[in-house]
Amino acid sequence: MDQIEATVTGRVLAVLVKVGDTVxxxxxxxxxxxMKMEIPVSSDYDGRVARIAISVDDEVEEGQVIIDLGS
Known part of the structure; x- marks a missing residue:
């Protein structure tokens, strides 16, 4: 299973996918x-969203898994 990680430490402004979506x-x-900048997080993989581990307003750390992708 591929995982998408937060690229920076900060607060989640938006989750742009839902479980079952293909990315x-x-x-x-x-x-x-x-740091008052909006940073997009993009997938490095093709797959289907299996789990979303974050919600809007959550605080995340750089490297934290935010989305699991299945095939």
């Missing part, structure tokens, strides 16, 4: 606010 490498899946 492709390069697709934005979330937006994180860090």
């Amino acid at each position: 492709h490498a390069g697709d934005d899946v979330a937006t994180i606010e860090s």
Whole structure:
């Protein structure tokens, strides 16, 4: 199972996918606010969203798994 990780430490502004959605490498899946900047988080993999481990307003750490992808 591939995992998408937060690229920065910050607060989740938006989750752009839902469980069951298909994503492709390069697709934005979330937006994180860090140091007053909005940072898009994109997938490095193709797959189907199996689990979303974050919600809007959650605080996340860089490297934290935010989405699990299945095939």
